Amino acid sequence: MGWVLGACGQTPTSADGAPAEHAERRFEFERVLMGVPFRIVAYGADAEAVARAARAAFARVKELNLVFSDYDPDSELRRLVAEAPSQPKKISADLARVLLLSRRLWEQSGGAFDPSVGPMVKLWRNARRSGELPTPELLAAARARRGFDDLILDAATETVAFRRPDLAIDLGAIAKGYAADEALAVLRAQGFPRALVDGGGDLSLGEPPPSEPGWRVAVEALDDPERAAAELVLANAAVATSGDAWQYVEIDGVRYAHIIDPETGLGLGERFSVTVIAPTGALADGLATALCVLGPARGPALVALHPGVEAWITTPQGTTHCTGKVPGSFPVP
Numbered sequence: 001m002g003w004v005l006g007a008c009g010q011t012p013t014s015a016d017g018a019p020a021e022h023a024e025r026r027f028e029f030e031r032v033l034m035g036v037p038f039r040i041v042a043y044g045a046d047a048e049a050v051a052r053a054a055r056a057a058f059a060r061v062k063e064l065n066l067v068f069s070d071y072d073p074d075s076e077l078r079r080l081v082a083e084a085p086s087q088p089k090k091i092s093a094d095l096a097r098v099l100l101l102s103r104r105l106w107e108q109s110g111g112a113f114d115p116s117v118g119p120m121v122k123l124w125r126n127a128r129r130s131g132e133l134p135t136p137e138l139l140a141a142a143r144a145r146r147g148f149d150d151l152i153l154d155a156a157t158e159t160v161a162f163r164r165p166d167l168a169i170d171l172g173a174i175a176k177g178y179a180a181d182e183a184l185a186v187l188r189a190q191g192f193p194r195a196l197v198d199g200g201g202d203l204s205l206g207e208p209p210p211s212e213p214g215w216r217v218a219v220e221a222l223d224d225p226e227r228a229a230a231e232l233v234l235a236n237a238a239v240a241t242s243g244d245a246w247q248y249v250e251i252d253g254v255r256y257a258h259i260i261d262p263e264t265g266l267g268l269g270e271r272f273s274v275t276v277i278a279p280t281g282a283l284a285d286g287l288a289t290a291l292c293v294l295g296p297a298r299g300p301a302l303v304a305l306h307p308g309v310e311a312w313i314t315t316p317q318g319t320t321h322c323t324g325k326v327p328g329s330f331p332v333p
Contacts, residue, residue, distance in 0.1 A: 024043040025045065027041070058183070060186050070170050084164075105286045112293035113173065113289055115169050116150070121260060131251055139264075150163040174285050177284055178280075202285050207236065217233075217239055241273065272295070274311065278309045290302060296318075303324050305324065307324045
């Protein structure tokens with residue numbers, strides 16, 4: 001994951017070294033939402049106003065969890081999958097936006113980013129708990145349910161329909177990035193553009209702290225998640241990092257990551273770390289997952305479709321740095 005280094009953006013002072021009256025100060029807030037810690041750092045002169053804005057931002061994330069959650073049976077996504085409507089059904093604007101971006105990433109990545117791996121995700125969660133691989137029969141059945149093209153999305157009318165009733169959708173690889181974007185938008189709308197939102201390691205960054213060129217973000221090393229392999233200075237951008245340093249399981253002497261290869265239904269086996277800088281957290285989040293699956297050989301072609309995106313794909317063999325240079329990328333919703 002990436003994390004924000006604390007030295008950036010100290011409280012402004014006056015000429016004699018005392019805190020400047022009415023100067024912007026740094027405030028931090030944290031809540032567990034969407035199953036991960038969501039942290040807000042914001043600068044402002046009015047503590048009560050900043051706190052109100054942070055509460056509103058957290059409320060927006062909580063609202064989005066009721067849209068995207070794979071755990072809450074009452075979430076919009078879970079109810080939609082349970083119903084599996086064969087005729088177009090109206091969905092929320094938030095779900096439509098994320099599904100639209102997901103579909104484009106699915107198409108561009110050749111299925112490396114695939115929200116229809118829901119059945120495989122459930123199998124792999126059980127495998128991580130039990131320490132036993134799914135049987136070939138269970139894996140085959142889960143793979144047979146894969147097929148994001150069986151979800152018919154009409155972005156103009158914000159409706160979806162299912163071509164088959166057993167299709168399961170999991171948006172865990174993109175929803176936190178979108179939620180971080182939306183929380184940052186709330187902070188900006190309430191007059192606090194100097195802010196960042198950290199959604200379990202998915203960072204959406206606003207204007208930089210006072211008198212600073214940007215937010216300093218550390219990127220973890222492949223072999224030691226506590227060590228910074230690089231430091232980025234960024235503003236008005238998003239950063240997502242995916243890898244196997246924190247979430248993995250060893251079964252029969254083989255190390256498997258939590259990220260699933262849609263082709264096999266198993267967790268990725270090679271050590272890896274991917275860091276993506278993108279205009280939005282949703283795009284960074286989705287690309288980071290896709291690049292983990294594609295690896296350094298196929299990943300740069302995906303990044304090249306997205307101007308303004310920069311990525312580092314690290315494996316034990318080394319690091320591949322790639323940037324988006326091809327014009328005509330689709331607009332991020």
